[in-house]
Structures are given as structure tokens and as C-alpha cells.
Amino acid sequence: IISGCGRAIVILGALLKSAREIHEMRTLGLWNYINSTGSIFLENVLACSFCTGIFTAQIFHLFEMQQHETLILAFTSLIGWGYMFFFIMPFRFTGPFVIMIYKMLFNDVLRFCIIYIIFLAGFSQSFFILFNENGFQGYISSIKQCFLGLLGDFDLDYYVGGKYPLTSVALLVLYVVVITILLLNLLIAMMGDTYADVKKSAKKLWHLERARIALDLENGISKSKRDLNFNKYWVDIQGERYLQVEQVNNDLNCPIDDETNDDD
Incomplete structure (x- = not known):
């Protein structure tokens, strides 16, 4: 019973998340959705991958393909926990480090x-040719x-014991x-270099x-709810809309020292 309830909750969550992503695709357009950058790209990729993995695992479950279901769920679980990076990115304490990991993975690595x-x-x-495998x-x-x-x-004796030991060792070196x-x-x-730049x-x-992230959350709600005062994250000044950001001067929340010219 517990397993069935947990499975139902996961499927329901995947359905709701899929509906939100489809709504966002319709709002932004498929091309803009795919070509998003930064945290939005991370959220889109992880959300779509997670939902796809859940639905694929359920299909394998219906056809009693337990081995394939287990493999899909293993990767889906990893993606689901990776989705947590999207939620800790807005915080000043963890956000810069998530950005570093993101840039290192998708650029350097x-x-x-x-x-x-x-x-x-x-x-x-x-080596395949030298060892005649x-x-x-x-x-x-x-x-x-x-x-x-x-x-x-590596096992040096493995290369020395081959038919062409000198060539094998030279290639190994x-x-x-x-x-x-x-x-x-x-x-x-x-x-x-990436760490220094970030x-x-x-x-x-x-x-x-x-x-x-604020823009992504805005795209996920209807226009009527978006216009409510308690949902606004901007201020209107002389007809212009400006982003409203709360800045806290707390050294404990600043794991990375900023250059003084960043405040200019």
C-alpha cells in the first residue's frame, strides 16, 4: 500500500510538472524554451529529464520490465536530486558556488x-591492434x-608481456x-580560471x-495572478518597471568576496 501511494504521488507530481513545462513552452515558444540560458536552462533540462524518466519507468513497470525500470529510476533519482541546485541558486550563500559548478561542467569539463x-x-x-585482441x-x-x-x-606487466613490449610501453608512457x-x-x-572569473x-x-529564476516563476503563473500586488517583484517608477532586489550586507552570507568595483 505504501509503495503504491508513493508511486501515485510521484506520478502525480510528474504530471503536474509536465503540465507546467508545457504551459511554459506555449507561453515562451518552443524555440525560446530550448534556447534558454543559465539557471533557466538548468531547470528546463532537469525538469524535462525527470518527468520523461518517471513516465518511461512507469511504461516499463506496466510491461513488467523490471530491469529496465530499475535502470531508468536510478538515473531519474540522480536527476531529481540534481534539481535541488535550482532551488538553492537564488540564495547568496550557495548561488555563486552553483554557478561555478555549472560553468565548470558545461565549459571546462x-x-x-x-x-x-x-x-x-x-x-x-x-593497444587493440598491438595485443591482437x-x-x-x-x-x-x-x-x-x-x-x-x-x-x-594500470598494470605495467600486462604491457611488457605482450608481443610488442617496447612499442606497448612507449605508447603507455x-x-x-x-x-x-x-x-x-x-x-x-x-x-x-573559471573560479577566478566567477x-x-x-x-x-x-x-x-x-x-x-524570478522570470521563470512569472512565466509559470497566469497573467491575472501575476498582476496581484503580493506577487510583484518589481516596482513601477515613472512608467518604467524595475527589478526589486533585497540586498543584505552580511559577511556570513558572502562566501565569495566581491570586487569593490562590482558595486559601481
């Missing part, structure tokens, strides 16, 4: 992964060995130098993301 996949495929195929499973095994080499977990020493340190350097303009970025 993404570029690193693209470059690394090219090297991984190349070295994996080289057959079939798709042999290539997957070669990829696994190269990936473990990225983490420093080249792989370690290029990937472990060069690319990983380059990734760390890029993350350091730290320099932390207050501006935080206000920007907070405004985006």
Missing part, C-alpha cells in the same frame, strides 16, 4: 571530455585499460604524459540568475 574521447579512441585502438569485447577491454590508465591504475600530465593539469588550470563577478552573476 565538456571541452576536456571531447578532447579526451579522441585520445581515448586512438590509444585504445592502438579480437571482436568488440576486445576493443571494449582496451578502452577499459586506457581509462584505468587515466586514473593511474606517451598516453600517461599526454592524458595524466598534460590534459588533467590543463583541466585544473581551466577550472582555476569570483570576480560573483554578485552580478548571482543577481542575474536570481532575476532569471
Whole structure:
């Protein structure tokens, strides 16, 4: 009974969230919805992925495909908890750090992964040929060995004991130098630059993301409710609409020091 009630609550929540996202697509237009940026993009991707995962899991449940249902629910649970980042982003204490993680993932880590996949495929195929492994499973095994080499977990005797030990060891050394020493340190350097950039303009970025979240919430309610006084987050000054932001001067709520010129 408890399991059934929990499943019903989750499905109902996914239906309500899907209805809200569809309403937002109609309000903004599909193209604007897809091309959103910042926190709105994060919210749209996580919300759509979560709802899709829940509905897909229920389809597998109806057809008694328990293994597929379990896999989908595992990823959906991760996405659901990741959705919490959207709710802690408006707060000054956590917002800048969420922005850092977002920029590092979609800029630095993404570029690193693209470059690394090219090297991984190349070295994996080289070792696949040198060790004369057959079939798709042999290539997957070669990829696994190269990936473990990225983490420093490789067996030197495995490469020495092959048919071409000198060539294998030389390629292994080249792989370690290029990937472990060069690319990983380059990734760390890029993350350091991203941290410095976000730290320099932390207050501006935080206000920007907070405004985006307010706009996203506004798009989710009807125009009649939007015009109510207690729902307004702006003030009208001489016919112009200005965003109303509460600024608290509290060092405990400022994990990242802003530059003095940010206040200008």
C-alpha cells in the first residue's frame, strides 16, 4: 500500500510538472524554451529529464520490465536530486558556488571530455591492434585499460608481456604524459580560471540568475495572478518597471568576496 501511494504521488507530481513545462513552452515558444540560458536552462533540462524518466519507468513497470525500470529510476533519482541546485541558486550563500559548478561542467569539463574521447579512441585502438585482441569485447577491454590508465591504475606487466613490449610501453608512457600530465593539469588550470572569473563577478552573476529564476516563476503563473500586488517583484517608477532586489550586507552570507568595483 505504501509503495503504491508513493508511486501515485510521484506520478502525480510528474504530471503536474509536465503540465507546467508545457504551459511554459506555449507561453515562451518552443524555440525560446530550448534556447534558454543559465539557471533557466538548468531547470528546463532537469525538469524535462525527470518527468520523461518517471513516465518511461512507469511504461516499463506496466510491461513488467523490471530491469529496465530499475535502470531508468536510478538515473531519474540522480536527476531529481540534481534539481535541488535550482532551488538553492537564488540564495547568496550557495548561488555563486552553483554557478561555478555549472560553468565548470558545461565549459571546462565538456571541452576536456571531447578532447579526451579522441585520445581515448586512438590509444585504445592502438593497444587493440598491438595485443591482437579480437571482436568488440576486445576493443571494449582496451578502452577499459586506457581509462584505468587515466586514473593511474594500470598494470605495467600486462604491457611488457605482450608481443610488442617496447612499442606497448612507449605508447603507455606517451598516453600517461599526454592524458595524466598534460590534459588533467590543463583541466585544473581551466577550472582555476573559471573560479577566478566567477569570483570576480560573483554578485552580478548571482543577481542575474536570481532575476532569471524570478522570470521563470512569472512565466509559470497566469497573467491575472501575476498582476496581484503580493506577487510583484518589481516596482513601477515613472512608467518604467524595475527589478526589486533585497540586498543584505552580511559577511556570513558572502562566501565569495566581491570586487569593490562590482558595486559601481
